[in-house]
Amino acid sequence: MNRAHTVFASNNKNFPYYHKIKRLQEELSNKVVTKDCFTRPIRHVCGVDVSYRNDVGYCSAVILRKDTNEVLESVNVKCKINYPYISGLFLLREYEPILTALNMLSEEYDLLLIDGHGQLHPTKCGLACNIGITMSKPTIGVAKSLLCGTIKNDRSIELAGQILGRVVEKILGKPVYVSVGNKISLMTAEKLVQELIANGQHIPQPLLIAHINSRKFANEKF
C-alpha cells in the first residue's frame, strides 16, 4: 500500500478499512488480561518510541534496570511508514516498527512501556494492547494526552461506565494518562509508572531514553 501521500481530513473515517480495523480492535479487546501476570519481581523495564523524518519512522527500544535506571540494551530500527496518522488507528503507523525493534532485543525484560493508550481507547484496545497481546508481556500504555474518557476527582478515568485509566502527574500541569496494555492491573500499572518517573521528569525513564534515542537516530546524517 502507498497511502502516505494521500490527503486525508484531520481524522478521517473515510480512510479505507477504517471501520474494519476498528472492529478488529474491538474483538481483540476481549483478549486483554487485566490481572498482574508477573513471574518474578520486576527488574528490567523496556521502553519504545518512534520519531519521524518525512515518511520514515526511527524506532528505538531500550531496556533499563528498574532500580538504577542503567541502560542494559538499546536497539534502533528504521522503517518506512505507509499510513497517515489517524486518531484511533495509531497502530497503522507504529505497530510494525515497534514490533521489529522489540524482536531485535536479546535481553529479557519484565515490563513493557508503550507511548500511547492501552484500554483507554474508543475500542478499549489501543496500541499498547495490540503490542502487549502480540508480545504476551505485561504492558502499560502511557499517553501524554487524553484521547477519550472522563477524568474524575480521584484521578481515575472513566470510559463507558468503567474505570480504564489513571492520571499520573509528578510535575504539576504535565500529566500522563496510564492504562492497561496487557497482563497487568490498572492499580499496579499506576504504581509502576509513578515509580519509573525520575525526579524532574514527567514521563517514565525508559520512555524518555527511548524518545531521546529515536530523535538522535532520526537526526543522524548519512
Add this chain to the structure above:
DNA sequence: GCGACAG
C-alpha cells in the same frame, strides 16, 4: 448535529 481526536 457539531466538534474533538494517542503520535
Add this chain to the structure above:
DNA sequence: ATCTTGTCGC
C-alpha cells in the same frame, strides 16, 4: 509526530 531561536522563568 514535525517545522524551529531566542527567551522568559523557576
